[in-house]
Amino acid sequence: MTPEELGALSERTPRLRSQQQKSIRPKVDESLPVSTPLPSRGTRNGWPTTAILVLADVCAILTGLTMAAIGVAWFRDAWGWLNMDSARLAIGYTAAMFLGLQAQGLYRSLQLRPAAELRVMVITSLLTICLLGTILFAMPGVSEGACACLIFSSLVFAFVAPLYRAVVRLTAGRTNWWGKRVIIVGGSRRGLLTYRWLQKHSSIGLRPVGIVEDVLSPASCQEIEGYLGQFDDLTEIAAENHVDTAVLAMSPHFDDDTRRMISRGGFGIRHWIVIPESQGMPHLWATAGEVAAQPALAMHVGLLSPLALVTKRAFDMAIVTLGSLLASPLLIFIAVAVRLSSPGPIFYSQERVGRHGRRFRAWKFRSMVPNADQVLKDLLAKDPVLRAEWEADHKLKNDPRITWIGRIIRKTSLDELPQLWNIFRGEMSLVGPRPIVHAEVEKYGEYYEQYAAVTPGLTGLWQISGRNKTTYEQRIEFDAYYVRNWSLWLDLHILVSTVRVVLLREGAF
Template identity: 35%
Template sequence: MQTLEPATRTEHSAPWPWQHRLPRALRLSDGGVIAVSMALAQVLRFGTDSSVTLKGSAGLNYWLVTALIIFAWWIMLEAWGTRDLKVLGTGPEEYKRVAVASLYLFGVIAIFSYALDIPTARGYVGAALPAGVLMLMCTRWLIRRWLVGQRANGQMSRRLLLIGGPSAVAHLHKNLSSNPAAGYLPVAAILPGFLPQSPTGEELPIPVAGVSADLEHILSSIEEHQADAIAISSGSALKPRTIRSLGWELQERGISMIMAPALTDIAGPRIHTQPIAGLPLIHVSTPKLEGMRAVFKRAFDILGASIVLLLLSPVLLATATMVKRDSPGPAFFHQFRVGKNGETFRMHKFRSMVVDAETRLDALQADNEGNGVLFKMKEDPRITRFGAFIRRYSIDELPQLWNVLMGEMSMVGPRPPLPAEVDTYEKYVHRRLMVKPGITGLWQVSGRSDLSWEDSVRLDLYYVENWSLMQDLVILARTVKAVLAKDGAY
């Protein structure tokens, strides 16, 4: 078969395209940050004295040790893939790699120091590691913010050609377009074996480059649309031999090939690839929040709720006083909600509405601005003046920390539903009740009241299916930002 020669490309193949400039800038940034942190540790521990030597090392100067660690740290970040284009701009995975690479380096230094009986100054190492990691994280965060802004404007993204059936291509395009920070910009689609136009009139949101499964057609479409990568999804109708030949051709052109299986809302830790007889089999582990995982989550809940209650006790007292002064009635509002495994419990909140709010609900149903299942109004007349303030900043939710201590709720989890809501659930939605509801969750940091019912369910099910302690910590951090921004709070 005659293959196409790589065509001359435009800006995407310039001498220093962004794919090369960005990692290069990160290498310079990382080198500078590491050098500053190590020099700072050296000065803090030994001052500017250049004669200080490492004991037991035949007079090895500490400034030379600092230079060696700077070089080793820089290499470690490169080896751990912290500058890989696939993780830049994604956030948690990038930060995780930076932290793990740094910890491994200093772990190796500690092992060698112990094995060779070299008494490295603890103050020196104790200052270098946290200072370096903190500064690396801060610079990566700043670069990420800049990169996300660029990608939101269609810049600094990899041009992606989608191959698959119409529904799979539409789904992939929707998810990638809604998350520009991932760095993929769908530019065209190939629909092997399908019609170029939809018989229903629902056309794809991107141009259809063709419907042929021929290798030469795919390669010419890649060059025509200047794609940096292709994504092969379900329904592609490409033969294994064609995919293998396509991989070889793409390798010669420096273009990435991505396989996008029809697995949605499944986090990376649950996916494991096992090559058997030349077949890359994908295993998806079953989500289970039990055993030691459940113990860790419960311990985290007790510790977190206790600390927050202790620190915010003056705020809780002041809020209760203001609620009583603002309108007649009790300071707290109690309501039955459905928890884990469908068990009901009494949830506590600061009262933010008038005392007869429940009886007035039916009269307001015509003005419901919620998502069809939940009642929401941006200008709810039942909300008191002070109640609007505490709802805006989620202060009314703080008494739920007591529910967490009692084991009825968790710090992070799905939104606690009303019994009437659960009665309307479809069968699959009941999976939300496999874990304890949370004071905050993915729904809280993703729009709150502005979410549709389908999005709320999807986020809750994603949490249930993919729980991890690290994810809880990330959600808690994002909650602070969401509360301060007042997104979707009414």
């Protein structure tokens, strides 16, 4: 065989391999419903999104500086410490904060999860305080008031900035200019689910314009929602849609296609977001690296850290002790209201399944009529519609057993305040999976092992993620996600979000 023939064969081999892979590529799962694609939204580089997030952080910094200035002035009863040195120090503090936030990736297209974002905010604030403390120690003439102001403002920023960012995402996320346009590469089930999820969660900042995928035949193109074309057309598709970023969500069985997509000059795509096959793994705190010249993700299971568990327990005890003292007037008021609402005990307890399968009695303020279990049994026997609703997720949207005070305390979750006693006893935690009854163990299936690995919580991901608006299966997924990705930062994010949910009564009935 001549060198020319060898060269021609080597050029045809990748195409033949690609055609063979196309021929065995499975069709799209027909069980997935097809819906009309959304119009193209977002911008090419996402600069409006970055600008509005920077503005939100500026407002958070100014809020911290203002609150700190007022607090220090009130404490010292003087504004004399405000001078040009203090102003220059404030400018340097702001610059240091932005450098830290930029270095931690808070302004990139692929945004961090809220819990990870909170960690970045706190760590950046603490590092800025340490940096300023070192500088101020070496700078004569800087007043103590200016030092106290900047330190206090850093602490305020760490908790105000995530709130401002959440408000921005909820409001600006509905606009057409929010986010960065992306192309989904891969029309398999993973690609379709990714496409629809990004359509639904526009606040994330990745706005899909469609899907690029090789298909069996022209007729099968109609099966792919938002179909734009084949792999070889990606360069033209990206140019026509003004896109320079792609989300690679292909099936892991087609690694050759994946390598071909990125290695051939990127097809005009400058930025690739690769979704690895990591379903069911603790990926929230994963970090990228390299092992044996291959990309790798470093993951850890926080539940296996004895120090973290001890810290979690100490945090629970501190919050429960302080919270019980502050909430004692409210506890007394609710107890009196429950007693006056209907005859019967003030408290209600039910056996629940805790860590390692241990049984315990979870306490609540009584929100239902006496003998509620028998009343429920009679209702379900008479009404098949109510029985079906109850069997779905053990909830009734319009439960006739609930008293007038019960409706109030259930919507605000105040009926669960007596579970502070369960937390004090170590049977529950402030944050964790929702405690289940023994009858629900079977519904958890393979996920029960993960549920039983932690202490159930007073609040959790389910309570801040739609609550009663979610399905029972989604609740189980929230519990499994929490166990896999547990950390003290995730707990802190859930606690802060719980305050918002309680005040707005999101998903409660």
